[in-house]
Amino acid sequence: MSRPFPQQAYAARIAFMVELAEHLHAYGTTSPRLEGALVQVAERLGLECEPSASPTAMVLSFSDPMRPPGDSDTTRVIRMPPGETDLSRLCDVDRIAEEVLAGDIDVAAGHAALRALDRPAGKRGNALQVLGFSLAAAGVAGLLRLPWLEIALTAAIGLVIGMLHKAARTRPRLREAGDAVSAMVAAAITILVAAWVVPLNLNTVIISALIVLMPGLALTNAINELTSQHLMSGTARFAGAVATMIMLTVGTMIALGAAELVGIEPQVRAWRPQPDWVEWCALALASFAFAVLFRAKPRDYWLVMVSAVGAYLVSRLAGGAWGSEVGIFLAALLVTVAGNGYARWAKRPGAVVRVPGIILMVPGSSSVRTLMTSIQQQDLVAGQDAALAVVNILLAIVAGLIFGNLALPARRNL
Structure with missing residues (x-):
């Protein structure tokens, strides 16, 4: 090959590839995109790479095409926890990889630069993440047009959940029981307020407070991976999302059961009194909160917010005209095209546009509500309509992602 990479140490190139894979996984890259990115980078580094990625592990097989078959075969097995979306560091990983491939820095320097990204978040970053939980909860409560007291209560519970998460x-x-504990705390606070202060939209307040922990994005990624024939990864991710739903539901049911045992009866009402302007303000607040929670670079906040708001408006307006599923499909399609176009034009990860764009459409709250309703009423039929709505939302989003990638293929896999 004419490129200079084969002259660099074979072990150094493998070490860079392993470090790259670990960071892409840690920052929330789905398995199909991760594997595609690794194959592209390996080819340009003069390596043959066969990656197999799942939410909790990766197997990377390398060989040097310049050597006899079997002479240089190397396999790395990596066990990792599921990644979390970190748009800032994902952009940094993409930039480092591009600098290595362009020859601006050598493989060893690229490896060191990737390792430097492992620094823990500072106090300011941790405080922003905790605040993001509160803002996201308040934003979703506003989108649902809950009363002011319930919006404030949801924001306060979100802050508590953020501190527990940290x-x-x-x-x-x-950490092992974090989802169940968070749900139990959220439900307990809501029950006490509903029993002793003022009647509440009980389940809606609990779900809004826990919105950041809802597995909607994981469910969407799981179905997308399954339709992409990444069966092992999609199945594992789907199982993880279901486990999260169960943990959140169990925590909520424990709080409700304990309240019933001690004779505390929460007063429930269904009241959505807010005017239209509250919903639009809440949309801006929620989009800003997810820019914080996804750890976008400050210069990208506006882009994340525009993507989230734009997708929500498309799904809302088109859904009002042609049905909610059609609106979600069109929003997911446009967001995917916009993300791929951004990656081509700006030479940065399209996830900066794509992930925030679908976050307000994913069915995390609906899926948990389905389980809660079925268990509270001890009737599977009671949750069937909500379960069908979850399936319809998932299918609409995944169809939009598939046809969006077909309409404008990504220049790069991120």
Whole structure:
């Protein structure tokens, strides 16, 4: 090959590829895109790479095409926890990889630059993440037009959930039960307020407070991976999303059961009194909150917010005209085309546009509501309509992603 990479140490190129794979996985890249990106980079580095990625593990097989078959075969097995979306560091990984491939830095320097991204978030970053939980909860409550008191309560519970989530990062036992504990705390606070202060939209307040923990994005990625024939990864991701739904539901049911045992009866009402302008303000707040939670670079906040707001408006307006599923399909299609176009034009990951664009459409809250309704009423039929709505939303989003990629293929896999 004419490129200079084969002259660099074979082990150094493999080390760079492994580090690249670990970081792409850690920052929320789905398996099809991760594997595609690795194959592209390996080819340009003068390597043959056969990756197999799942939400919790990767197997990377390397060989040097310049050597006899079997002489240089190397396999790495990597066990990792599921990744979390981090748009800022994903952009940094993409930039480092491009600099290596362009020859601006050598493979060793690229490896060191990737390792440098592992630094923990500072106090300001942690505080922003905790605040993001509160803002996202308040934004979703506003989108649902809940009363002011319930919006404020949801924001306060979201703040508590954010602090629990941060504490769980350094406490393994709490991390294992974090979703159930968070749901139990959210439900307990809501029940006490509903019993002793004012009647509430009980389930809606609980779900809004827990919105950041809802597995809607994981469910969407799982179905997308399954339709892309990444069966092992899609099945594992789907199982993880279902486990999260179960944990959230279990925590909520424990709080409701404990309240019933001690004689606390929450007062429930269904009241959505807010005017239209509250919904639009809440949309801006929610889009900003997800820019924070997805750890976008400050210069990209406006792009994340425009993507989230634009997709929501398309799904809302088109859904009002032709049905909600059609609106979600069109929004997902346009977001995918916009993300791929952004990647081509700006030479940066399209995930900066694509992920925020679908986040307000994913069916996380609907899926948890389905389980809660079925368990509360001890009747599977009661949750059938909600379950069907979840399936319709998933199918509409995945169809939009598929046809969006068909309409404008991505220049790069990220």
